[in-house]
Amino acid sequence: MMYSEKVLDHFRNPRNVGEIEDADGVGSVGNPVCGDVMSIYIKVKDDKIEDIKFKTFGCGAAIATTSMTTELAKGKTLDEAMTITRQDVADELGGLPPVKMHCSNLAADALHEAIENYRGKKK
Numbered sequence: 059m060m061y062s063e064k065v066l067d068h069f070r071n072p073r074n075v076g077e078i079e080d081a082d083g084v085g086s087v088g089n090p091v092c093g094d095v096m097s098i099y100i101k102v103k104d105d106k107i108e109d110i111k112f113k114t115f116g117c118g119a120a121i122a123t124t125s126m127t128t129e130l131a132k133g134k135t136l137d138e139a140m141t142i143t144r145q146d147v148a149d150e151l152g153g154l155p156p157v158k159m160h161c162s163n164l165a166a167d168a169l170h171e172a173i174e175n176y177r178g179k180k181k
Contacts, residue, residue: 061118062152068122073129076111083176085168094120094161098128098168102176107131107139112168119158120165123147127165136173142166 061069081099088095094116101109110132114124127147131139147162148154154162 059155059157061122061155064126064150064152065119065122065154068125068151069118072114072121072125074111074125074132075113077113078109078111081111081172083172083174083179085171085173085175087164087168087171089160089164092116092160094164096120096124096164096168098124098165098172100131100172100176102136105137106133106135108133117158117161119154119161122151123154123162123165124168126150127162127169131169136177140170140173142169 078099078101082102083100084097086097096112096114099111100107110128112124112128114121130142130150144163144166147165
């Protein structure tokens with residue numbers, strides 16, 4: 059299976075790894091079939107994602123896609139971050155093997171869930 063240099067870079071040197079103790083929003087998703095589980099934590103200030111961290115248990119593609127998702131979302135408004143799609147994540151990484159596309163789906167879903175979690179608390 060061939061991965062792009064960007065996928066390998068984000069796997070070997072993932073960005074924004076960790077947990078935000080007092081996160082404003084948390085999104086956790088998992089795919090029991092492949093065993094990938096990821097959580098994204100966000101800190102929001104003035105309707106923008108000021109800080110974002112993630113924890114992923116899974117394959118290299120799962121780690122790379124979550125890392126890229128956090129990079130794409132950081133500094134964006136919540137509405138902008140909600141428009142980040144599964145395909146955006148894969149495209150930014152220079153593509154993923156078809157069998158690994160589900161990993162990018164999880165990362166975008168976790169981001170959206172974290173934003174929904176934050177918005178739910180604000181109501």
